[in-house]
Amino acid sequence: MHAETESMSPPVGLGFRRDLAESILGAPTSSFDFMEVAPENFLGFGGQRRRLLARLQDRWPILAHGLALSLGGHDPWDSSHLDELAAFMEEIETPHYSDHLCLSSAQGSHSHELLPLPLTREKARHLADRIREISGTMPIPFAVENISAYGRWPEDELTEADFVTEVIERADCGLLLDVNNLFVNASNFGFQAEEMLDRMPLEATVQIHIAGHTLRQDGLRIDTHAEPILDDVYSLLRRALPRTGPVPILLERDDHFPPLSELLEEVEAIRKIGREVFHEDR
């Protein structure tokens, strides 16, 4: 990444979405330090999708972040998908690969939604076993992301932070810390976000995600990535960085796309926090 050689500040990137393609590609390269793509949107595709990817690669380093491994499930791995995934990682030279601590497929059906898992020791062991299996197929380090959730299972026996810690320690993998998801969950389940953050295994962090979310009238927060980032979420980022170090930070926006200038303001706000935490603005 740029930051490794040029500064201590964390590199700040954007999650690539096709709706944003032309405005992103029309922006100065310096607007972002990297782009993040979901391989599921490119694997096996030619045509426009591949041309877009090539144009992104010409301008920025690319990180890959997956959506579909269903780490908490029981379906056997799709070996042809894993082969394609490994080839894709080498092609784009992503430094690590990540997916979510969730269930998304079972018995060959794929929900394309990140479904929550019971926060139990047994499930943590199951996840860790699956993560170790999948890590072994990959040419680069693997990390897992904490998801947002709207409901809990009655058999839960661990806090989310302890669950994530147990999985990461057992699997010996990295953490992709999503500070928005953490805030959403703290709010939805009545915890203090700062306390939850402090209990997370932040030293394992390889990347951070940050985004906005939607607050429903009933008080439930939904992880839509369709709104600006809240100040409370920026505060969590600032609190996390001293322990995570200057890892890449990704802005996610998936809906209600604003003008690019507004996204660039958010990128600049993130960069400013990075500079302040790592003393470059002093």
Added chain:
Amino acid sequence: MKTDDLVRFTFAKEPVPVSLERADLYRKLTRSIHHDILRIAFPRTLELLGSEAMGASIDQFLEEGGPGTLQYPRVPDDFIEWATESQHPQADLLDYERATVRAERHPAEIDHRKAPSPAEPMALNPTLQVSSHFRPVHEISPDNPDPPIETNPRVYLAWRCPITDTVARQRVGLVIGRCLGLIGTQALTREEWIQEALDTETGNDPESLRSALLETHRDLVSRSGLFSAE
């Protein structure tokens, strides 16, 4: 309930008891993203069938297991596969739907195909004809009724361009003509073709020949006389 059962639950048209708190919200979110992608992927089908009939088909697709692909952009392809194999109470409607979704998906299917790999063999346009003449008959005109006979024959290529449906022509030298003949007899990638030509046409300057072959390749590919990765 096993945790894995949650996946099938999220496809259900009506809620069923699940111990996960707010499970029905997940069901609504999951169903919503699938209805959205399929309605966006098949706008013409939606228009022809109407929202209710299209929605009923999507509901049935989800109830019967939903997508098997783990790539969200390929969900429409799974829907087509389901429609092809599915039994539907309104068989006539489903026949109609099968045809429209297939037709609507063709441009995306073609665009999604990968470009030919440099590792794949080249192929001459199947309409391509080669002729060679010592007398440049194509130059005969009232002003030039008897062009001189040449020492080496002139090689002419003619083919029909599949995009414009017009005939294209090109004159090439005798050596290049012979080299193009190699493509018709062997399955060669571009690099294999160039190497074979250099090995065969030993009386030529290798660098000049390589350059001429690359230029011919580029020109013929751009005009659909040759199908090959760039």
